[in-house]
């Protein structure tokens with residue numbers, strides 16, 4: 001892919017190139033930016049999630065509304081939405097993971113989900129790393145997200161990647177995770193590490 005990505009910071013980040021690597025049963029997967037043609041495949045991926053995965057990502061065990069899925073295919077300017085595509089059993093390309101950040105102020109609010117059958121193969125970690133690298137290149141100040149406190153896997157991955165986490169003081173079911181991307185004079189740390197621990 002070519003081109004430049006607009007940014008609310010006035011800086012621009014290079015368009016993330018598509019990336020392909022071996023994964024699954026002898027196949028290859030591709031990570032790339034989403035486009036409007038992905039709506040149907042994103043809908044299918046979201047509808048195919050287990051109740052737990054849907055709850056962890058969208059905080060609902062029921063149907064995820066179209067507006068949310070559509071926003072994954074067509075994110076706001078300055079935001080970034082990525083998918084991982086892999087051939088299904090019939091060899092047809094299917095979306096097997098989705099990740100995005102939305103810019104609020106100069107902070108990238110991010111979330112990620114991997115289809116159940118593809119979890120534990122490094123897709124989530126790779127997507128989060130790519131979001132972080134892109135947000136940093138775009139000149140954003142920090143990344144943050146809300147993770148359900150019971151979501152041990154996500155919290156472990158984020159801590160391993162260097163995110164701080166703390167229990168949300170207003171909602172004990174949630175952890176707030178964050179990472180400073182760019183130190184600015186007088187701003188200090190975006191969120192101090194939680195010395196009381198996240199677990």
Ligand SMILES: CC(C)(COP(=O)(O)OP(=O)(O)OC[C@H]1O[C@@H](n2cnc3c(N)ncnc32)[C@H](O)[C@@H]1OP(=O)(O)O)[C@@H](O)C(=O)NCCC(=O)NCCS
Pocket residue numbers: 052053054056057111112113114115118119120121122123124125126145146147148151152153154156157
């Ligand atoms: C959380 C999620 C995004 C992670 O993506 P993934 O592709 O499954 O994860 P990865 O394969 O990249 O990494 C898995 C890591 O978690 C670790 N892990 C797995 N289960 C774990 C557990 N119960 N507790 C702690 N760590 C765990 C593994 O050891 C692995 O670490 P390693 O890479 O050092 O071996 C994915 O599982 C998912 O979509 N879950 C449902 C939706 C969700 O929770 N989204 C996050 C909402 S903010």
